[in-house]
Amino acid sequence: MKVAILGFGNIGHAAEQAVKAAPDMELAGIFHHNDCLDCMDADVVLLCTPTREVPKFAATMAARGICTVDSFDIHGQIPSFRSQLDPVCHANKTVSIISAGWDPGTDSVIRALLMAMAPKGLTYTNFGPGRSMGHTVAAKAIPGVKNALSMTIPLGTGIHRRMVYIELEEGSDFKTVEAALLKDDYFAHDETHVIAVDSVDALNNVAHGVNLVRSGVSGDTHNQRFEFNMEINNPALTGQVMVSCARAAFRMKQRGQFGAKTMIELAPVDLLPGSVEENVAALV
């Protein structure tokens, strides 16, 4: 299948490597946001643009009958994005797989599976240690901040500490900047530590992690305990998951299973190269 990439930041670069490593894919081109996209000849387009631009490009491609995969990550807006894109996919007989990264994405699949295994109980998703893009952008927006890095540190039960490393603009006062940051809505509700550093670039690292735990009830049996951990290169995993989902989108379109789908709506075997029979023999 021919797979094109739209947008070429961290995720786009990682997706390129994953397409090249896939035994059943051909890279159909890498396009920038502002390119003319009419020449695009692809079965699936990976939308590696900033997340806020994803819905627009997803709708454009779906209207042309081309499958898309994105890693749209604004959790609260996923249901409305899905419900708006779904009829466009059906009208044009195509498939869009949305929010296909690790959270939302593979973590969502694990959460769904654990609900099926122990329907009553509590799941906690603990993120990090790793860089939070949203909090980093919020910190950079504080007056007097030249550059920033906000690390998410898991404290368990879904509670997180924010370690915010800031490079000050010349002449700005640390205490003033710190007070403004601690009042910002992104930081006001969590334990937050602000640390002045000479170079934020020297700290940058795309490592991230997850610790997802559930204790629940299967039937009437309590104390069923589950845990999923990962320590990963963040853009590499996101790009790989998108590429695996491109395979699923292509196959679902061929079978006529049209629509906008999240990863909990896909059969995991569709993510993998090879036949169903080969994967059943190897993995079940």
Place this chain on the structure above:
Amino acid sequence: MKVAILGFGNIGHAAEQAVKAAPDMELAGIFHHNDCLDCMDADVVLLCTPTREVPKFAATMAARGICTVDSFDIHGQIPSFRSQLDPVCHANKTVSIISAGWDPGTDSVIRALLMAMAPKGLTYTNFGPGRSMGHTVAAKAIPGVKNALSMTIPLGTGIHRRMVYIELEEGSDFKTVEAALLKDDYFAHDETHVIAVDSVDALNNVAHGVNLVRSGVSGDTHNQRFEFNMEINNPALTGQVMVSCARAAFRMKQRGQFGAKTMIELAPVDLLPGSVEENVAALV
């Protein structure tokens, strides 16, 4: 949906509790192996018989157009069981979900998901501590053994120790029994310890566990590390997974997605009560 249970051992009892706890299911009856099954009025039958009897009952039910779910657990025979049952399901427009427990079953889903996240690398599934049914039966078959319990102890990288607790028959010699057991094909290849006890019943416990690890490559990025752990009541989890799969079988039949399917061929959202929209909002 109306769900019946065939077979009423450990798994059948656990499945009954899970059906009763499900908000969208009605228990359509519990049947024993030798019952006349013609009176069965169910949308889905959970096959909780001994595993070797599963293929026969699955084919009988599929021929009557009734969905089934089983936890057939002889790994090497799953592909042939699936390929033989699949045409019966298609011919009778029904769905059978096979090998739906935790391994094979939910572990298979995790293994498939991790392959999609990091296609190159090694996955190790470490079982236990917990009772191995196959090894326990093999130990009981050794002459001079009155009762036995074989515990599986994980040593990492898929290597396991066997701790075998035996109750001797009167007049039998421990050293003779131990030597025979250590030569048995079930035990000859693993580190095995044989321990004589007064009462095997006093040790019985349905706790089990899994530690599933993968280190792999996403795109061209190495050292992506993943781990799944669980500590569970074994029959309770198996029964619950079967009941969740009953929901998926029922829905897939309604959509015309007929066939014999393993859990890696199901969309996880189909395992859960409630609408797709509700589950996307809650879990993605």
